[in-house]
Amino acid sequence: MLTKDQRNPEFASHLQAEIIASAISNYQCIEITRHSIFGCQLVIDGDLQISESDSIYGSAMVAPLLRHGATGRVAILGGGDGGVLWELIRSCERIGLPLEKAWQIDIDPEVLRLCRRYLPKLAGDVREHPRAEIVTGDAFAWIAGARDLDGVIYDLTMDPIRSGQSREAFMAETMAHIARALKPGGVFSMQCCGEGEGNADLARESGELLREIRAEAARHFTDIREQQVAVPSFLENWTFLSARKPER
Numbered sequence: 001m002l003t004k005d006q007r008n009p010e011f012a013s014h015l016q017a018e019i020i021a022s023a024i025s026n027y028q029c030i031e032i033t034r035h036s037i038f039g040c041q042l043v044i045d046g047d048l049q050i051s052e053s054d055s056i057y058g059s060a061m062v063a064p065l066l067r068h069g070a071t072g073r074v075a076i077l078g079g080g081d082g083g084v085l086w087e088l089i090r091s092c093e094r095i096g097l098p099l100e101k102a103w104q105i106d107i108d109p110e111v112l113r114l115c116r117r118y119l120p121k122l123a124g125d126v127r128e129h130p131r132a133e134i135v136t137g138d139a140f141a142w143i144a145g146a147r148d149l150d151g152v153i154y155d156l157t158m159d160p161i162r163s164g165q166s167r168e169a170f171m172a173e174t175m176a177h178i179a180r181a182l183k184p185g186g187v188f189s190m191q192c193c194g195e196g197e198g199n200a201d202l203a204r205e206s207g208e209l210l211r212e213i214r215a216e217a218a219r220h221f222t223d224i225r226e227q228q229v230a231v232p233s234f235l236e237n238w239t240f241l242s243a244r245k246p247e248r
Helices: 011-015 055-068 085-095 107-119 139-143 166-181 199-219
Strands: 018-026 029-035 039-044 046-051 073-078 101-106 132-136 149-155 183-192 221-229 236-243
Touching: 011 039, 018 039, 018 107, 018 199, 029 073, 039 107, 046 055, 055 183, 055 221, 055 236, 073 085, 073 139, 073 166, 085 101, 085 149, 101 139, 107 132, 166 183, 166 199, 183 199, 199 236
Parallel strands: 073 101, 073 149, 101 132, 149 183
Antiparallel strands: 018 029, 029 039, 039 046, 183 236, 221 236
């Protein structure tokens, strides 16, 4: 993701966020900022990830699983802020859907630590929930070995993790692992990208990424759907995609 200020320089000129905490981990530079409108924010390597104002992001990621009742055993790849996990658990409790286990897998313990301290509005005390398991580790390695999941929520980017690997190859490998990890009829949900409104180059890049995601998803899944959601601090509509693994 790009920072929202990078997408809209005029916005940055009069609403600067204050850095209130930072850390350089083994993986990335992490900052917690406080914005006058959007509240505390998680910024990684200069890219805004989520703000306290953005609970709708978690709702959009979880909605496809709720729609199909695919909530028994769920893996969240990424999502170190805890917002998606919290939305999943409280939604299941609110509407009475079964939840056997929800795993959140994020590689960086510093993200979890800082978000727990500075962004409690996003996740509350969900990490102590008896149905939640927080895994500190490589989400891609974890999903490669997982099986019999009802749902997978992909809260990472489509940037290749290995040097020299193309985005297309990375995407193909990742979606194949997710498809193998799901039960027949299981549901996959992911965040894709923004519209790139007002930036022709970014709009073209976003359109190309969406086409690649759709094409790769169609190789493994059915019932592919997209929704555009206005996430407050992103300052543009964001595309989310969901799909189901064929029953047979």
